Amino acid sequence: MIISIASGKGGTGKTFITTNLARSLESNVAVYDCDVEAPNSHLFLRPDVLGKTSFVTTVPAIDLEKCTFCKKCMEICRFNAIAILKENALVFPELCHSCGGCFRICEDRAINEVDRILGDIETGKAGSIDLVHGRLGVGQVMAPRLIEQVKSRMKEDVVNIIDAPPGTSCPVITSIKNSDFVVLVTEPTPFGLHDLKLAVEGVRALNLPHGIIVNRAGKGDDQVSAYARKENIDILMEIPFDRSIAETYSNGEIYVDIHPEMKKVFKALFDKIQEQIHHRRCN
């Protein structure tokens, strides 16, 4: 089972939900932090690190001895990563999407594939929770490729929880596609509502079942609930606006570790999600 925790707006509580849900389930649960630009789940789960691998892609290196400066590689590259001059060839690896076009088009065998590290992937264990998190290298742009690598480590028979990045563009879509259920975390404010609508458009475009969690409820306005009612989307849970929750979070503590009695609330959330997945499969 794959449950994604997403949101349009950042800072609404994706990592809070991810870590508390994972901790409340106790067994057979794995967390995949796909917010590879700003991964935070490990700060709360504090796993024992079991392994770390570099995420490597291949980029071209042009052998000037063999290059005839025919420019075919420059022409096939849609990303302007190669510039062929009169008697020189330049590669801009940070622009390369590793599509392999230049290697294939070169008739002079002048292009070698060289490794480029885009980031790394760390695996660890926090109690019974498996954690995999990707970390995009500073200055790198290929977040979706790294996210795919993080997701490729998912297992069949456990509850896989994905901590997704904010927004609605390619890194988010890469993170949440193929999920059995997407939890959209928002807050009851004009910004929260606006970005929730975008996120709903996104999950609808992918035809994924989804529900809403309203964080910091009680402050702001009631427009999010009105929207959810109108669009017939379940509000799975409401978390009150409470400074003490924010304080716990600020120290890197998981709320249910300090308030174990709250685990049942997250277990109930999980039951609701499971029910909805089941219901959808039956229809």
Added chain:
Amino acid sequence: MIKEIVILSGKGGTGKTSLTACFAAMAENKVLCDADVDAADLHLLSAPRIKETTEFKGGNKAVIQSDKCTQCGICLEVCQFNAVDEDFQVNALDCEGCGVCVDLCPEQAIKFPSVVCGQWFVSESRFGPMVHARLGIAQENSGKLVTQVRQEARNVCRESQHDLIITDGPPGIGCPVIASIGQATAVLAITEPTVSGIHDLDRVLALTDHFNVPAMICINKFDLNLEQTAAIEQLAEQKKISVLGKIPFDPIFIDAMVAGQTVVEYEQHSKASLAVQQIWQNAMADRAMENTRLM
């Protein structure tokens, strides 16, 4: 000489847009630019009246024409993104737009139309000229759209003879963020005293350092956790970056947002407002803004 200050944070939800809108309410002779094209919110506080709408064509996507396709399998083999399925259809969500299949198809059976990925707007907001955008849902190339929006903001700034661009940046440190800081005068990173706030601030500062853009810091909700606030100040000192000011934890930001206002308009004399005003003055006087790179 046009200057541009870009508000970033790494972690989302630390107050980028609320702060940007406050700056917009206080600054003179400026153009507003919303570079968070993925989840743009600045317009909710600045109420822009759109004057010009332009379609954004972000890239191309491969489309296999089944009448010409002989199902030879070359496209399947060359695609590094697994975007071609067994029935020789291209999944647009997976297509990277590299065009390798288009060029290598022996039957020339693959079309490569450009795709409208969103729109960008030139507007008149209640704080003056504003350039913003909307990226289509599930679209790529947000970095390219950010570049476009910032370029247009410069044009508008020149035409209107203003001298400052205030840019609301996207969260994270990836493609759209990189596109939002190239050639900027300085970055103001707004953070919060939480473990994740500091972790992501550190990533943003590594990025500004990598691209050689001067940085400044301000701390939102500073009194939520004074130890973490001290840790941020220590980090700033190590990196010789100014902490421009500290904003208290105050739900007044939410009240102002619900009223469609910035905090400095909503309650000018509140502690939060005074802190934001101080941050603005300090930012404009900071040596980071003296950076005279050519825009």
